Amino acid sequence: MIELKHLNFSYEKNKPILKDVSLNLGEPGEDVVGIIGPNGSGKSTLFLNLVGMLKPTSGKIVVDGQPLKYHKKALNQLRQKIGIVFQNSDQQIFYSIVKDDIAFALHNLGLPEDEIKNRVDRVLEELDIVSLKNKPIQYLSGGQKKRIAIAGILVLRSEWLLLDEPTAGLDPDGTKRMISLIKQLIGRGQKIIISSHDMDFMYEVCDHFYILRDGQIVKSGRKQDVFLDDQLLESSKLTQPWLVRLHDKLHLPLYNTAAELFADQHLAAEIANLKKDKE
Numbered sequence: 473m474i475e476l477k478h479l480n481f482s483y484e485k486n487k488p489i490l491k492d493v494s495l496n497l498g499e500p501g502e503d504v505v506g507i508i509g510p511n512g513s514g515k516s517t518l519f520l521n522l523v524g525m526l527k528p529t530s531g532k533i534v535v536d537g538q539p540l541k542y543h544k545k546a547l548n549q550l551r552q553k554i555g556i557v558f559q560n561s562d563q564q565i566f567y568s569i570v571k572d573d574i575a576f577a578l579h580n581l582g583l584p585e586d587e588i589k590n591r592v593d594r595v596l597e598e599l600d601i602v603s604l605k606n607k608p609i610q611y612l613s614g615g616q617k618k619r620i621a622i623a624g625i626l627v628l629r630s631e632w633l634l635l636d637e638p639t640a641g642l643d644p645d646g647t648k649r650m651i652s653l654i655k656q657l658i659g660r661g662q663k664i665i666i667s668s669h670d671m672d673f674m675y676e677v678c679d680h681f682y683i684l685r686d687g688q689i690v691k692s693g694r695k696q697d698v699f700l701d702d703q704l705l706e707s708s709k710l711t712q713p714w715l716v717r718l719h720d721k722l723h724l725p726l727y728n729t730a731a732e733l734f735a736d737q738h739l740a741a742e743i744a745n746l747k748k749d750k751e
């Protein structure tokens with residue numbers, strides 16, 4: 473469990489960026505937590521506080537009952553518990569060849585060579601990027617680089633995975649692949665925290681949400697708690713996901729995923745009847 477208690481953070485004096493943020497991550501049934509908020513609301517700053525790269529100006533972070541400590545050894549231990557994938561993949565790519573880059577953090581931990589090789593091979597398979605193993609990273613696409621950055625964190629097998637804007641710069645197919653990757657990770661028990669303002673993506677993959685506006689949590693809850701309040705979303709410069717709009721404006725059931733909507737036989741039959749009546 474990760475607890476944030478009255479956390480405040482400023483980069484510069486008298487310019488608070490995070491304001492009295494309190495939240496609990498890792499409650500039962502909340503395996504994928506979404507932090508949603510517009511540009512500049514403080515999502516990345518929150519993530520950097522969570523992994524100890526920034527230190528709260530006041531308040532504290534408690535991980536599994538222990539307040540976060542900031543000396544080197546404690547931070548190294550934290551990195552094995554909470555892994556972060558940055559918005560910009562280039563920020564965490566250190567080697568020129570894919571397999572070397574993915575192994576980077578494992579070498580730092582001093583793991584035996586055969587263990588490193590096994591973990592790298594396994595993650596390459598899991599992410600469906602075996603064909604990229606010996607490729608130079610500079611020739612990869614943005615979406616492929618993102619997968620390499622994720623692979624370099626997944627090999628650490630950390631309990632928590634923080635994904636900062638994982639769909640930024642991805643085309644629709646890349647976003648679809650990211651959704652299935654996240655679902656695959658959830659399926660094997662990975663706890664994930666995602667930050668984004670891509671509402672359709674977040675609606676599809678997360679099961680608990682926090683809305684961050686101007687550095688403050690203005691709402692939290694499950695899908696139906698946060699997305700039905702159109703006014704709150706608008707004032708937070710966010711839009712309703714399209715599945716919620718269908719529910720809100722056309723009074724269709726609130727589907728969790730597009731797949732659920734298209735599999736609804738009852739709805740399909742009703743639409744077919746409407747069509748028949750019209751003809």
Ligand SMILES: Nc1ncnc2c1ncn2[C@@H]1O[C@H](COP(=O)(O)OP(=O)(O)OP(=O)(O)O)[C@@H](O)[C@H]1O
Pocket residue numbers: 483484489509510511512513514515516517518637669
């Ligand atoms: N190193 C820094 N020094 C000073 N101010 C910063 C620094 N990094 C971010 N900020 C400011 O902190 C605020 C929050 O930025 P942050 O990147 O956390 O927001 P965000 O919600 O992740 O935005 P985005 O969706 O655009 O990635 C912004 O006003 C930003 O200008």
